[in-house]
Amino acid sequence: MKIVDAKVVVTSPGRNFVTLKLTTDEGLTGLGDATLNGRELSVVSYLQDHVAPLLIGLDPHRVEDTWQSLYRGAYWRRGPVTMAAIAAVDTALWDIKAKAAGLPLYQLLGGASRDRVATYGHASGRDIPELLDSVRARLAAGYPAIRIQSGIPGLKAVYGVTSTRDDGSSVLHQQARPLVEDWDTDAYLRHTPTVFEAVRAEFGPELPLLHDAHHRLTPIQAARLGKDLEPYRPFWLEDCTPAENQEALRLVRQGTSVPLAIGEVFNTVYDYQTLISEQLIDYVRSAVTHFGGVTPLRKLFDFAAQYQIKSAIHGPEDISPVGMAAAVHLDLAVHNFGIQEYSGHTPLTEQVFRHAYTFTDGHLHPGEAPGIGVDLDEDLAAAHPYKAAYLPVNRLQDGTVHDW
Numbered sequence: 193m194k195i196v197d198a199k200v201v202v203t204s205p206g207r208n209f210v211t212l213k214l215t216t217d218e219g220l221t222g223l224g225d226a227t228l229n230g231r232e233l234s235v236v237s238y239l240q241d242h243v244a245p246l247l248i249g250l251d252p253h254r255v256e257d258t259w260q261s262l263y264r265g266a267y268w269r270r271g272p273v274t275m276a277a278i279a280a281v282d283t284a285l286w287d288i289k290a291k292a293a294g295l296p297l298y299q300l301l302g303g304a305s306r307d308r309v310a311t312y313g314h315a316s317g318r319d320i321p322e323l324l325d326s327v328r329a330r331l332a333a334g335y336p337a338i339r340i341q342s343g344i345p346g347l348k349a350v351y352g353v354t355s356t357r358d359d360g361s362s363v364l365h366q367q368a369r370p371l372v373e374d375w376d377t378d379a380y381l382r383h384t385p386t387v388f389e390a391v392r393a394e395f396g397p398e399l400p401l402l403h404d405a406h407h408r409l410t411p412i413q414a415a416r417l418g419k420d421l422e423p424y425r426p427f428w429l430e431d432c433t434p435a436e437n438q439e440a441l442r443l444v445r446q447g448t449s450v451p452l453a454i455g456e457v458f459n460t461v462y463d464y465q466t467l468i469s470e471q472l473i474d475y476v477r478s479a480v481t482h483f484g485g486v487t488p489l490r491k492l493f494d495f496a497a498q499y500q501i502k503s504a505i506h507g508p509e510d511i512s513p514v515g516m517a518a519a520v521h522l523d524l525a526v527h528n529f530g531i532q533e534y535s536g537h538t539p540l541t542e543q544v545f546r547h548a549y550t551f552t553d554g555h556l557h558p559g560e561a562p563g564i565g566v567d568l569d570e571d572l573a574a575a576h577p578y579k580a581a582y583l584p585v586n587r588l589q590d591g592t593v594h595d596w
């Protein structure tokens with residue numbers, strides 16, 4: 193079998209998605225998600241101009257060899273653009289291999305290790321009463337665990353508290369210029385324990401509650417927050433410090449026993465070496481889409497398993513249904529699965545990407561369709577072309593740029 197076509201499809205059914213479609217001489221096709229939120233067209237160029245010509249004529253069964261040749265052969269290693277492009281190729285090759293075998297991908301990864309995949313959903317509010325309503329809505333939708341984010345008194349626009357359109361798409365991610373959010377770390381550190389106190393008082397001690405600090409704290413600030421949240425038993429504190437400095441987590445770990453999750457912006461296992469080998473974290477958060485595909489993410493999970501660290505794949509709306517499908521196959525197969533973030537997609541997105549995975553009672557299952565189980569409607573995709581979009585930026589009260 194040989195690859196005869198490599199096509200990149202860009203579509204915006206509510207937000208931008210980039211998809212690689214590989215076609216073989218036997219008529220089998222494979223899909224891979226290459227969406228890099230806010231920098232989408234850079235990956236389109238990487239794939240179209242530099243990778244697609246290398247794929248024509250290759251045997252699609254050679255997944256590992258193709259991954260290694262794209263990673264090592266470029267000379268310029270790592271980085272989000274490179275790794276999103278390689279991820280799309282890797283996922284599309286696994287899709288073809290599983291279709292050729294007539295099996296859903298999870299069977300090629302060792303088969304199911306569980307019956308279904310537990311998820312967490314996002315609840316948010318501009319104030320605590322609005323957040324409590326949002327938690328109620330997520331519970332009604334069946335989510336077994338919930339991430340809580342709240343507005344902060346005195347701040348106008350805060351991460352995780354977004355305006356949402358009627359179709360479910362986020363206003364934040366479709367700005368022609370970056371939206372400017374504002375930030376005050378002291379106000380955040382004072383307010384967040386009161387948010388947890390209110391949610392626990394309303395919903396009791398058993399509901400798993402997660403919280404995302406979104407890379408904004410110093411190690412000592414993160415340790416302080418962790419200590420203050422300990423009485424409320426969070427499921428985890430996510431991305432408490434900026435991702436670049438792995439050693440920072442040593443200081444956080446010394447100060448709090450709150451479980452720590454990190455890694456949604458990581459590209460390779462090298463971003464995790466200290467974190468995993470020193471057991472500084474409890475969950476690895478990388479997505480198939482941004483970590484180079486199914487092949488390296490499986491290896492990461494196996495590395496993490498040696499240290500009792502669990503998987504928790506990144507799953508916001510900008511992971512397309514193609515990337516989400518690949519994630520759910522991995523979730524079902526790996527032994528050290530922890531939890532899957534799941535936000536769902538707009539109804540129009542679900543028409544562009546018809547998928548076999550299902551979401552029932554807060555749990556996902558990849559389905560039994562051969563491959564990853566996603567079909568791309570290229571005509572509908574073409575009817576919703578790319579729109580320029582940026583993620584927000586974040587500024588302190590005096591105008592200084594801060595981590596978003």
Ligand SMILES: [Mg+2]
Pocket residue numbers: 404430431456
């Ligand atoms: Mg996050």
